[in-house]
Amino acid sequence: xQSVTQPDIHITVSEGASLELRxxxxxxxxxxxxxxxxxxxxxLQLLLKYFSGDTLVQGIKGFEAEFKRSQSSFNxxxxxxxxxxxxxxxxxxxxxxxxxxxxxxxxxxxxx
Amino acid sequence: EAGVAQSPRYKIIxxxxxxxxxxNPISGHATLYWYQQILGQGPKLxxxxxxxxxxxxxxxxxxxxxxERLKGVxxxxxxxxxxxxxxxxxxxxxxxxxxxxxxxxxxxxxTVV
Numbered sequence: 001x002q003s004v005t006q007p008d009i010h011i012t013v014s015e016g017a018s019l020e021l022r023x024x025x026x027x028x029x030x031x032x033x034x035x036x037x038x039x040x041x042x043x044l045q046l047l048l049k050y051f052s053g054d055t056l057v058q059g060i061k062g063f064e065a066e067f068k069r070s071q072s073s074f075n076x077x078x079x080x081x082x083x084x085x086x087x088x089x090x091x092x093x094x095x096x097x098x099x100x101x102x103x104x105x106x107x108x109x110x111x112x
Numbered sequence: 113e114a115g116v117a118q119s120p121r122y123k124i125i126x127x128x129x130x131x132x133x134x135x136n137p138i139s140g141h142a143t144l145y146w147y148q149q150i151l152g153q154g155p156k157l158x159x160x161x162x163x164x165x166x167x168x169x170x171x172x173x174x175x176x177x178x179x180e181r182l183k184g185v186x187x188x189x190x191x192x193x194x195x196x197x198x199x200x201x202x203x204x205x206x207x208x209x210x211x212x213x214x215x216x217x218x219x220x221x222x223t224v225v
Contacts, residue, residue, distance in 0.1 A: 043216035090154050094212055097167055102154030
């Protein structure tokens, strides 16, 4: 069965510093991979997705992610974090008929 | 375009009571999903509808949870009777036919005391 691991429960980054959130997946075939962001009291917003092709994917809000098949990873990056990026981030893999399997999330804290 | 509407936003009930959540998807979206998000965990699929038919309900605890999508539009999710471990945010999402074109609602936060 498909699974997603996000090894970091919390990460604190200084405003203006770079960010990398880790995601590892388990899937037998070529995966469909996603990153979502969730602010308090809000639903999930899609940041970016990977289906095929270029392994470096650009998303909204200045985020990007790189698919590395050899490492079964899909890490999310941002070169310069803003205070408004503080939120919870979820990595997910597509499963079955258009359903998603999510990781446990990484809470990002941004320090001044 | 209007988003996915969910109500209520918050609900507090005692264990063994019943509760119902409502979801109105984006107009024209054929597929509707209910996910359960327990605090500290990622969302987990409960049930998926395609129009008014069930596609996947393998993770729905059918002894206490039920869901329906009448006329292929709105959907309700019911819990009867509720347990303490049902405390969670219940997220509804809808999508057009096509690869994972999800839009999530803001969710209903259920607290069972």
